[in-house]
Amino acid sequence: MDIKDFKSGCFKQGYKYQYFLPEKVNHSFSWQDPSINALLEEASLHLGELNSFSSLVPDLDRFIIMHIFKEAVVSNRIEGTRTNIEEAFNEQNNLDPEKRDDWQEVHNYVQAMNSALNELNTLPLSNRLIKNTHRILLSKGRGEHKTPGEFRVSQNWLGGATLTDAVFVPPSHEHLPELLSDLEMFLNNDTIKIPHLVRIAIAHYQFETIHPFLDGNGRIGRLLITLYLVHSKVLQQPLLYLSDFFEKHKALYYDNLTLVRTKNDITQWIKFFLAGVSETAQNAAHTLKHIIDLRRGYEKTILNNFGKRTAIGVDLLNLLFSKPIVTSATVQEALNLSAKAANSLLSAFTEAAILKESTGYRRNRTFIFDEYIRLF
Structure with a gap:
């Protein structure tokens, strides 16, 4: 399918509200737009540089911890928490009581990410792995009563006080099994010849549109990006996280997702996503370079004094x-x-x-x- 002919889905009538039913995505995608190719080449180049840089860093696992904590802090901030990275590394009992729930949300995210990365060694990137990750994400704190680890069996919505004034209403729960099965096949379908970065751009859009959980969808959807890139060997190490880019361009992020649903314009979403990968990969490589310089400088201080x-x-x-x-x-x-x-x-x-x-x-x-x- 040429992406200019992409049909995102349609609105269906629920009880006193309309929900959006997305089309399935497990098929090939093609495009004629040369700007996508240019952005794809640039993003791939910067990812290659990040992979090369990561291979030069000794004890890389130490620094991956910081990247995961930063991602946890920023991804949760998009959802409204206010813990900073310094507070996240502190002991929970050392924080003011009103900050402890936010601290817990961040630590849930870190544990969920680490668990998912470990599970990729034995499980495919599947609905089972996604549910396992969600179970940990919502295991403690505000989300523990929102059916952790289970796809929803009721209607949810985004924005607004009720379903009738919601900004967006995802598909009704009875459509979830076939939609999530289709998404799982799309993530793992080797017969579809499509660049990995375009595939995960489409998959992220589709996951956010399906919104399969009662809570935690945004965090799982952003976490899914890194898991896919590691699973597909595009990333040698889990060093790329797009939450910072999405938060910085939060209005554009939501506008571009909405544009797909309302105007069938998946081209603009893919371009935005690729620009995010490129910028984020550059920043991650820049951070690694500073880490190496910092370590060398302090080692010299210790050796001399x-x-x-x-x-x-x-x-x-x-x-x-x-x-x-x-x-x-x-x-x-x-x-x-x-x-x-x-x-x-x-x-x-x-x-x-x-x-x-x-x-x-x-x-x-x-x-x-x-x-x-x-x-x-």
């Missing part, structure tokens, strides 16, 4: 790249140090301007790897 504590200083530095907010107790446990040795090492890191003490207290102090956090 820490004397007999050089080895344990390097161990603490490595810890900070995966846990950028620490306490004395954290360091004692992670590095098997006494309280005195841990406090002395933290003081040395503070004097060397590697860490900043954030509480101003003499006891129960918290130390922040500030320059690293600011990269994200």
Whole structure:
């Protein structure tokens, strides 16, 4: 199908409201628009650069943790939470009570992403995996009563106070089995010769339109992008997350999704999506370069100034790249140090301007790897 002939679906009558029933997408797509090819080439180039850069970074898993936490913070922010990345790395009990629910939402997301990435080793990118991921996403906090891990069996809607004044009403639940089966086949259909980035652009649109859960659809839909790119080997490591781009262009994001449904214009959505991949991949590679420079600089500081504590200083530095907010107790446990040795090492890191003490207290102090956090 040429995408200029794409038909997104139609409106069907429900009880006192209309819902949108999308067309199935498990078929080939083609286009004549050269600007899509140009954007696709640019996005693929930047993804290749990101993959190359990631292969040069030692202990990459430490830095992936920060990317996942940033994605969790931003993806949840789109849904209305207000936790920042510094708060996300803090202990929940150290936060004001009114911030703890937001903290929980972010940590649910991190656990859901990590679990899904692990499951890709044994499961295809399937409805089963998506439901497993959703179960973790809504396991605690505000969403725990919204049937975690189960596709909805009632009508939902977006915007408005009721179904009758909703901005968008997804398909009625009885259509979900065939729509989700079609989407699963589209994600895994090797007989369809379509670039991976275009496939996941279409799949993301379709998932958001189906809106198969009572809650958490936006977060799962954005998470699905990274999972697909890792599953299809487009990404060597889970380092690309589009939530930051979608939040920055939030109005355009929703407008372009709406344009597909109302005007059948999937071309503009694909262009927007590819531009997002290109920009995000560039930013991710730029961040990795800064991480490498930062690490080299601080390793040099430790080697030149820490004397007999050089080895344990390097161990603490490595810890900070995966846990950028620490306490004395954290360091004692992670590095098997006494309280005195841990406090002395933290003081040395503070004097060397590697860490900043954030509480101003003499006891129960918290130390922040500030320059690293600011990269994200």
